[in-house]
Amino acid sequence: MHLTPDQLVDIAEGATPESSMPHLAACAACRAQLNELRSMVSAVGKVGVPEPSPLFWDHFSRRVHDAVEHARLKPARYELWRWLRASGVRATIVAALALLVVVLVVSRTRAPHDAATQVAADAGARDVWSDVAADPDSDASLTLVASLTAGIGLDAAGAAGLAHEGSAEHAVTHMSDGELRELQRLLKEEMARPGA
Amino acid sequence: MDTPDAALAALDERALIEACLANEPGAFDLIVERHRRSVYMLCYRFVGNHEDASDLSQDVFLRAYRGLRSFRGQSSLGTWLYRIGVNLCLNRVSAKAPAVESIDERQFVDERAESPSEAMLRAERGARVRAAIAQLPRKQRATLILRAYHDMSHQEIADVLDSTVGAVKANFFHALGSLKKILGGEDA
Numbered sequence: 001m002h003l004t005p006d007q008l009v010d011i012a013e014g015a016t017p018e019s020s021m022p023h024l025a026a027c028a029a030c031r032a033q034l035n036e037l038r039s040m041v042s043a044v045g046k047v048g049v050p051e052p053s054p055l056f057w058d059h060f061s062r063r064v065h066d067a068v069e070h071a072r073l074k075p076a077r078y079e080l081w082r083w084l085r086a087s088g089v090r091a092t093i094v095a096a097l098a099l100l101v102v103v104l105v106v107s108r109t110r111a112p113h114d115a116a117t118q119v120a121a122d123a124g125a126r127d128v129w130s131d132v133a134a135d136p137d138s139d140a141s142l143t144l145v146a147s148l149t150a151g152i153g154l155d156a157a158g159a160a161g162l163a164h165e166g167s168a169e170h171a172v173t174h175m176s177d178g179e180l181r182e183l184q185r186l187l188k189e190e191m192a193r194p195g196a
Numbered sequence: 197m198d199t200p201d202a203a204l205a206a207l208d209e210r211a212l213i214e215a216c217l218a219n220e221p222g223a224f225d226l227i228v229e230r231h232r233r234s235v236y237m238l239c240y241r242f243v244g245n246h247e248d249a250s251d252l253s254q255d256v257f258l259r260a261y262r263g264l265r266s267f268r269g270q271s272s273l274g275t276w277l278y279r280i281g282v283n284l285c286l287n288r289v290s291a292k293a294p295a296v297e298s299i300d301e302r303q304f305v306d307e308r309a310e311s312p313s314e315a316m317l318r319a320e321r322g323a324r325v326r327a328a329i330a331q332l333p334r335k336q337r338a339t340l341i342l343r344a345y346h347d348m349s350h351q352e353i354a355d356v357l358d359s360t361v362g363a364v365k366a367n368f369f370h371a372l373g374s375l376k377k378i379l380g381g382e383d384a
Contacts, residue, residue: 005369006362006369008369009369036373037369040372040373041372043321043379044325044344044372044375045345046321046322046325047322047326048322049240052236052246052250056250057232057233060232060236060253061225061228061229061232064232064258065228067254067258068224068257068258068261071258071261071262072219
């Protein structure tokens with residue numbers, strides 16, 4: 001039976017003496033493999049790394065020192081992320097947002113069966129944004145989400161992975177004024193359509 | 197930057213970490229000073245150029261600073277730093293093709309002992325081996341670098357890579373075999 005990779009590595013590195021493996025003397029294949037290992041270890045070991053200038057190390061230490069000082073003085077974002085991870089607040093936020101989505105979907109689904117809402121929609125003049133702005137406390141789900149996320153800014157949401165680059169949240173929060181106005185116009189137009 | 201004082205310099209590793217956690221001025225600078233060269237060399241082995249190696253090394257220390265409270269001392273600080281470094285480097289080399297420096301910059305040797313043609317030959321051989329190592333699968337590459345250039349034991353490598361001694365030896369064996377194939381049996 002041929003030697004295993006473990007055994008060959010140990011012999012090639014000198015951790016096991018060749019004499020302790022009688023098979024080696026009788027097996028040309030294992031001897032060839034061992035010689036290949038040794039020659040590769042030797043070839044790899046000859047490849048050096050250029051030593052940086054002695055001046056580099058002081059410069060490097062200063063860079064690290066400055067970066068660490070910066071991190072020490074502005075730890076808020078990192079500490080908030082750690083707190084979110086440790087405290088389970090992140091799960092609460094996700095649950096609250098999921099609840100919000102469910103509530104919105106349900107209310108949108110039920111809307112055509114609600115006579116009052118239907119009349120308002122048919123009138124085509126209902127301004128959803130004005131309604132919410134005028135009385136944000138009227139919706140219990142919005143109140144719940146608002147209370148849960150009162151202290152959470154966009155940075156925190158981003159740190160929690162809720163507004164990563166490429167997400168809809170990220171796109172919305174990074175729009176220009178003109179883009180926001182256009183989005184608002186499109187949403188109003190959509191919400192004013194009969195049956196919306 | 198605070199110059200590490202003699203009292204700090206006399207501290208052992210555990211005490212130095214405690215001093216860092218207590219915001220003792222200069223304590224983390226001393227950790228950087230003690231480990232900067234080995235961390236830089238590790239990063240250089242992965243990325244093959246000074247600029248990226250320097251940036252990655254800085255990142256290693258910054259992450260170490262931020263995560264120092266989570267360091268439980270189950271391994272040495274050096275092994276822990278290597279662990280951070282290997283993860284950072286593997287992520288970096290996955291995302292970016294390594295920028296290889298010119299042959300002149302590739303190696304440091306005492307050139308007084310060799311002729312220009314020998315130096316050129318050695319540099320070319322080194323470049324071929326370096327390029328071959330860059331083609332190895334991630335764990336094989338990390339294992340080879342830690343074993344061949346950082347003189348870490350199989351157990352230490354297993355700790356760094358979250359692996360076992362058996363797997364480390366197998367990876368080392370296969371890494372050398374793969375290198376042999378990549379180099380085409382030439383006299384590397």
